[in-house]
Amino acid sequence: MRIADAHADVLYQLRNASSTYAEASFLQAGYQDSLKAGVSLQVFALFAHPQLSPGEQLRQVLEDIGRYQRTMINTGYVQPIFYREDLFSSVQPVYSGILSLEGAACLYDSPEILQALFSLGVRGVGLTWNGANSLADGCREERNAGLTRAGKQIVSMMEELQMWIDIAHLADAGVFDVFSITNGIVMASHANLRKIHEHPRNLTDDTVREIVRRDGWLGLTFEASFVAKSEAGLEDFMRHVDHALSLGCERHLGFGSDFDGTSHALQGLATVSDYPKLAERLDKEYGRELAEKILYGNFLDFLSRQLPSRKTEFASIH
Ligand SMILES: [Zn+2]
Numbered sequence: 001m002r003i004a005d006a007h008a009d010v011l012y013q014l015r016n017a018s019s020t021y022a023e024a025s026f027l028q029a030g031y032q033d034s035l036k037a038g039v040s041l042q043v044f045a046l047f048a049h050p051q052l053s054p055g056e057q058l059r060q061v062l063e064d065i066g067r068y069q070r071t072m073i074n075t076g077y078v079q080p081i082f083y084r085e086d087l088f089s090s091v092q093p094v095y096s097g098i099l100s101l102e103g104a105a106c107l108y109d110s111p112e113i114l115q116a117l118f119s120l121g122v123r124g125v126g127l128t129w130n131g132a133n134s135l136a137d138g139c140r141e142e143r144n145a146g147l148t149r150a151g152k153q154i155v156s157m158m159e160e161l162q163m164w165i166d167i168a169h170l171a172d173a174g175v176f177d178v179f180s181i182t183n184g185i186v187m188a189s190h191a192n193l194r195k196i197h198e199h200p201r202n203l204t205d206d207t208v209r210e211i212v213r214r215d216g217w218l219g220l221t222f223e224a225s226f227v228a229k230s231e232a233g234l235e236d237f238m239r240h241v242d243h244a245l246s247l248g249c250e251r252h253l254g255f256g257s258d259f260d261g262t263s264h265a266l267q268g269l270a271t272v273s274d275y276p277k278l279a280e281r282l283d284k285e286y287g288r289e290l291a292e293k294i295l296y297g298n299f300l301d302f303l304s305r306q307l308p309s310r311k312t313e314f315a316s317i318h
Contacts, residue, residue, distance in 0.1 A: 001279045001292055004041035004254060004299035005029070005272075006219040007100070007168075007190040009261030011064040012047050020071045029259035029272040031077060031095075037275040040095055041081075041299065043189065044068060045261070046122065047102040050129050058106035058113070065099065065120050072097065082121055083310040087303055098303075100124035100166065100189065105133040109150035111157040123307060124164035124189065127151055127174065130201075137171040139200040146177035159184055162308040167191075167207070168219075168256070175207055185214055185306050190221035190256030192240045201226050205247055212248045217302035219256030220244065224264035233267040234281060241282070241294070250290065254299040 008029040010021065017024055022031050034042065046064050048057035072078040078097040081087060086096075099122045107113045114125070127147070128138035135151035137143055147155065151174075158165055159182055167175050168191045178186060188211065194202040203211075203218070211218055220240050228236035244253050259272055268274060282291035 001038055001276075001283075002041075002296040003037065003039045003275050003279070004296045005039055005257050005259070006043045006187075006217075006254060006299060007045055007102075007221070007256030007261070008042055008259045009045050009047055010042075010259075011044050011068060013260045014067060014071075015060070015064065020075075022071075022075065022077050027260055028262075028265075028270070029257065033272045035095060037272045038279070039272060039275065041098070041296070042078075042095070043098045043100050043124070043256070045100050045102045045189075047129070047261070048106060050103055050105060050131055050133060054105045054108055057103075058108070061101065061106050061117075062120075065117075065122075068097070068099065080121060081303070081307070082123070084304050084307040085310045087300060087307070098123050100126070100164075102126050102166075102169070103129035103133065103138075104135055104154065107135075107154060109134055109154070111153060114154060114157050114163075115161065118161045118163060122163070124166050124187070125154075125158055126166035126169050126189070127154065128169050128171075130169055136174040136177075138169050139171050141171055144171045144173045146171070146173040147181070152177070152181055155181060162306060164306050167203075168221075169201070172204070175203075179210055183214075185216045185302075186211055187217040187219075187302065187306075189219045190223075190258045191218070192220055192226045193243050196239050196243050197226065197228050197236075199226050208244065208247045208249065212252050215252070215305060217252050217254060217299060218244060218249055219254050219299075221256050221258045222266040222269045223258050223262040224266045227266055231267065234269055234278070237266060237269060238281065238285070241285075245286075251293065251298055251301065253294050254302075255295070 048060040130140035
């Protein structure tokens with residue numbers, strides 16, 4: 001079965017590596033293993049540590065984009081997706097990639113820098129990582145404030161550009177603000193459910209229902225500390241899948257593994273090579289049709305709703 005994954009930190013891991021993406025054997029979501037496991041669409045997160053200055057974060061993000069272009073796209077290993085037309089124009093079999101930004105301090109509050117990153121292929125943004133920045137508070141910030149004025153401006157520019165709004169790391173007050181100031185699609189690329197496991201990185205039932213109501217998308221994630229208290233395994237993870245489906249996520253559910261970004265691997269779901277086991281479990285539990293939707297189809301549908309069209313892009317230029 002084909003698999004789409006909405007969040008992996010491969011680019012972060014490759015930053016100081018001596019081997020290239022195609023050769024690297026230390027990755028949880030390595031290239032060869034991804035192909036073998038059936039992954040055919042991967043979102044590559046751009047992440048720079050928030051303790052760095054915004055300038056240093058911007059430098060790292062631009063370097064990662066350059067490395068992605070030079071060693072993954074230009075070499076033909078990854079076929080880039082920029083517009084919704086690209087989703088259906090690929091020659092099979094294919095391994096597609098999309099860039100997203102995780103933590104947006106590097107924007108310097110500037111819609112123009114956001115526009116520049118869009119032009120380089122970035123298609124989704126999470127305003128924060130776990131702490132606060134000039135745009136909003138992250139989910140680990142005790143203050144739990146919402147979006148700043150600059151954060152709201154960035155979100156409205158994202159809507160204009162049709163970049164996806166990723167609430168995975170946002171504080172509850174920020175999630176509320178996003179829902180208040182936008183009418184459109186909202187997604188969470190890698191988060192789990194608070195009803196199943198109480199954790200600030202997990203979403204409330206109300207948030208999930210609102211994502212569904214807006215025709216958005218939720219990517220459940222394999223970081224063990226977001227799944228259960230201790231020694232979490234595949235069965236614990238399945239409780240999140242089950243609960244998401246009970247909240248109406250049949251057409252809005254998928255996965256954002258957080259491979260190469262997790263510190264606590266989930267037993268049985270520790271690397272991309274474990275995806276076929278999850279696929280088998282989903283097939284057994286929910287049947288082939290729903291399993292295929294959760295593994296791939298729902299994310300593809302989300303992208304066809306969310307991504308800008310090449311036609312409108314050209315129309316706006318001329
Ligand atoms: Zn993350």
